[in-house]
Amino acid sequence: MAAAAGAVTVLDWPAWVTVKPGLDVSWQAGTADAFVHGMQWGPALDFTYGPYGFATFLEPFYRSTSLIAFLYVLVVTWCLAALLVLSLRKYWGLGPAAVAAWGAIAFVREPLHVADFASLVALGLAMLLLRSHEQSLREVLAVVLGALASFAFLVKLNTGLVIVALLVVALAGTSCSGRERLAACGGAASAMIVMFVAAWAAAGQSFANIASFAHESVSLVLGYSTAMGSRLVPPDAKWWAIPIGAAAAVSLAAGIRGWQRRQRAAGTLLVMVWGWAVVKEGFVSGNHWPLFFGLALVATVLAGLASPPKLLYTAGMVLAVCIFLDAPSLPSISSPLSSTKAFFTEIGDLAVPGDFSRVQANARARTVAEEPLAARTLSLLRGHTIAIEPWEDLVAWADPAAQWDPEPVVQSYSAYTTGLDRLDARFIGSKKAPQRILVRRFPKGFDDRDFFMDPPATTEAVFCHYSQLALQGPWQVLQRGPDRCGAPVELEQVHADFGEPVKVPVARGDMVVASFRFSLPLVSKLVDVLLKPPFTYLTTWVNRGTPATYRFVTGTAPDFHVLATPAALGYTGRFAPPSVRQVELSGGGWPTGKGSLTIVFWGVPIKS
Numbered sequence: 001m002a003a004a005a006g007a008v009t010v011l012d013w014p015a016w017v018t019v020k021p022g023l024d025v026s027w028q029a030g031t032a033d034a035f036v037h038g039m040q041w042g043p044a045l046d047f048t049y050g051p052y053g054f055a056t057f058l059e060p061f062y063r064s065t066s067l068i069a070f071l072y073v074l075v076v077t078w079c080l081a082a083l084l085v086l087s088l089r090k091y092w093g094l095g096p097a098a099v100a101a102w103g104a105i106a107f108v109r110e111p112l113h114v115a116d117f118a119s120l121v122a123l124g125l126a127m128l129l130l131r132s133h134e135q136s137l138r139e140v141l142a143v144v145l146g147a148l149a150s151f152a153f154l155v156k157l158n159t160g161l162v163i164v165a166l167l168v169v170a171l172a173g174t175s176c177s178g179r180e181r182l183a184a185c186g187g188a189a190s191a192m193i194v195m196f197v198a199a200w201a202a203a204g205q206s207f208a209n210i211a212s213f214a215h216e217s218v219s220l221v222l223g224y225s226t227a228m229g230s231r232l233v234p235p236d237a238k239w240w241a242i243p244i245g246a247a248a249a250v251s252l253a254a255g256i257r258g259w260q261r262r263q264r265a266a267g268t269l270l271v272m273v274w275g276w277a278v279v280k281e282g283f284v285s286g287n288h289w290p291l292f293f294g295l296a297l298v299a300t301v302l303a304g305l306a307s308p309p310k311l312l313y314t315a316g317m318v319l320a321v322c323i324f325l326d327a328p329s330l331p332s333i334s335s336p337l338s339s340t341k342a343f344f345t346e347i348g349d350l351a352v353p354g355d356f357s358r359v360q361a362n363a364r365a366r367t368v369a370e371e372p373l374a375a376r377t378l379s380l381l382r383g384h385t386i387a388i389e390p391w392e393d394l395v396a397w398a399d400p401a402a403q404w405d406p407e408p409v410v411q412s413y414s415a416y417t418t419g420l421d422r423l424d425a426r427f428i429g430s431k432k433a434p435q436r437i438l439v440r441r442f443p444k445g446f447d448d449r450d451f452f453m454d455p456p457a458t459t460e461a462v463f464c465h466y467s468q469l470a471l472q473g474p475w476q477v478l479q480r481g482p483d484r485c486g487a488p489v490e491l492e493q494v495h496a497d498f499g500e501p502v503k504v505p506v507a508r509g510d511m512v513v514a515s516f517r518f519s520l521p522l523v524s525k526l527v528d529v530l531l532k533p534p535f536t537y538l539t540t541w542v543n544r545g546t547p548a549t550y551r552f553v554t555g556t557a558p559d560f561h562v563l564a565t566p567a568a569l570g571y572t573g574r575f576a577p578p579s580v581r582q583v584e585l586s587g588g589g590w591p592t593g594k595g596s597l598t599i600v601f602w603g604v605p606i607k608s
Contacts, residue, residue: 001082001089004081004085004094005079006078008084008085010340011339012077012081012105012106012109012334013077013339013340014073014339015058015339016346017058019059019060019061020370021371023411023446026392028061029061030404030406031049031051031052031054032062033396035054035064035065035204036064037404040209041209044408046220046408047411047414048158049157050153050156052154052203055068055072058346059363060356060363061360063353063356066356067350070346070347070350072155077105080120080121080298081102081105083124084100084298084301084302086305088100088304105298106334107297107333108297108298115152115156116281116295118152118155119159119162119163119277120295120298122148122152122166123270123299123302125145125148126169127302127305128141129141129142130259131263131306135183135184138174138184142170142187143187143191145163145166146187146190146192146195147192147194150191150195151195151199154203157220165273166273166274173263173266173269175262224284225529225531225533226532226554227413227554227555229533230284230286230287230447232286232289238283240293243319244320244323245275245279245296247316247319247323248296248297248303249275251303251312251313251316251317253268255267255304256268258307281295293324293327294324296320297320297324300317367394371398376472380469381402384403384435384436385405385435386437387404387406387436388406388440390413390439390440390446390451391413391446393411405435406434408427413447415455416455417556422457426461433480435480436477436479436480438477439477439478440476441475447551449550450540452562454553456556456559459562460513460560460562460604462478463511463562463565463606464483464485465480466481467484468572471572471573476575484608485604488560489510489604490601490602491512491602492600492601493599493600497594498586498587498590498591498592498595499586499591500584501582502599503581504582506564507603509568510566510604511604511605512563513562513563514563514599514601515558515560515600516598516599517598518557518588519595520595524588535588536551536554538550540563540584541582542578547584560602560604564577564580565579565606568607583599585597
């Protein structure tokens with residue numbers, strides 16, 4: 001079986017990811033850069049992925065990070081292949097089981113990332129742990145799950161939390177004596193601690209930063225649904241999700257029906273916990289929904305570990321495959337020959353430094369070609385510490401001479417809570433702030449947010465500490481200087497309802513900012529926990545122009561939002577925020593005219 005799983009892994013192996021400018025590749029480059037340069041997570045760097053976030057993607061950023069990614073992808077994919085073969089072989093034998101396992105992974109590999117494979121592996125291992133009658137096997141499975149949970153947390157925060165939950169449920173549901181359960185728990189806890197300590201140290205992290213890392217990680221996880229939720233594209237994907245989810249659930253439920261009561265309760269809870277986490281992962285962000293289909297398809301195959309009746313199990317898999325093929329989520333599938341070639345090519349690239357340097361150089365050249373910067377702009381950056389906003393940190397990786405010094409929260413849109421936003425703002429105001437900031441102006445802000453309010457307190461801090469040095473196409477170079485802002489002075493406090501326009505006071509010569517205070521309906525808060533809350537919007541009027549409506553991030557509502565700036569700011573063109581004359585909050589679960597809110601306007605003196 002081990003050999004069959006190995007063959008499936010090689011025949012399903014992905015090629016090096018094409019490195020090119022983009023939102024996701026930029027944070028992946030950022031986590032790789034942070035690892036290589038020993039940047040400290042917690043006080044200096046935070047994101048929804050952790051210190052090993054790069055490990056879930058086969059990207060040739062650095063030889064060390066690519067080797068770690070290669071090994072992580074290899075271990076997780078092999079484990080999943082082994083579980084699939086084990087699940088299928090008792091029904092159809094080893095050969096057909098290996099072919100079916102190859103097909104399952106081949107279908108979901110492209111829209112899936114290894115971080116999400118890890119939760120599937122944990123689900124399969126947890127089911128085996130529940131069913132095991134041998135204490136030695138239980139302890140081995142508990143240790144493996146503990147180690148996987150610990151490392152997965154350092155790769156992707158929420159995946160690690162899901163695996164911990166599955167481990168706890170499985171240990172609680174095993175049919176063994178209290179002493180045996182305690183021994184398994186001890187093995188799992190020891191594995192988690194040892195793996196975390198080893199991986200944390202290997203990443204060059206200080207143990208004094210663990211508390212800070214944990215605090216910021218909690219903030220990132222709790223604020224994700226509210227800030228990152230977006231409309232589902234296509235809208236009918238949710239209707240396809242119901243039957244494929246039901247196929248997986250029914251197959252698993254049929255398998256655990258014959259278990260003992262304690263095991264059956266734990267097995268049901270396993271399915272519920274994993275299923276809820278996968279729904280959140282797939283449907284909070286509107287473009288992540290293919291993940292759910294792929295995970296549900298493989299989960300249906302893994303249901304064989306619970307030994308459901310063959311006829312029902314077969315019917316469930318056929319239904320899941322048909323839905324997956326009919327739903328608009330089918331990826332392109334690499335041939336086994338190209339996958340095998342990719343596997344051995346990557347081994348060669350990693351084994352020979354010169355070969356890897358060639359791959360890395362080609363990726364850097366492609367980035368420079370697609371995001372060109374004039375020689376004059378580069379000369380303004382060289383020799384200075386730099387940050388790149390709102391993303392495109394890949395540009396810093398593409399220039400080996402760049403001294404990347406980012407704000408603590410990787411990519412501005414991720415500073416979606418007051419704590420995270422103010423963490424960045426404090427950094428901008430500190431002596432550790434970068435000497436230059438390279439800003440790229442996109443046609444629209446991330447997920448329809450206002451470019452000049454994302455995140456709000458950090459944007460205000462940048463305006464106060466940085467002046468414009470140069471412009472080049474969509475790029476702006478900012479230069480750090482002394483704080484040019486005075487103490488804020490309250491201008492006006494307005495009480496209004498959702499859907500009610502509010503005039504912005506004028507403070508000539510000052511920057512006008514506003515903070516928002518309101519509460520959301522209880523139903524919205526519950527929906528936020530279960531999936532994602534209703535969207536909240538901010539509509540702004542500039543002079544007599546057509547109003548513009550943006551997504552409003554409620555997690556940063558109390559922070560200062562820049563509404564108007566004086567000429568003293570010195571920014572020109574698209575980088576100068578327009579002066580807002582009127583604002584209106586709407587949505588959030590409140591009907592128009594309900595849900596009172598308070599807006600406090602402030603004037604902030606600013607010198608040129």
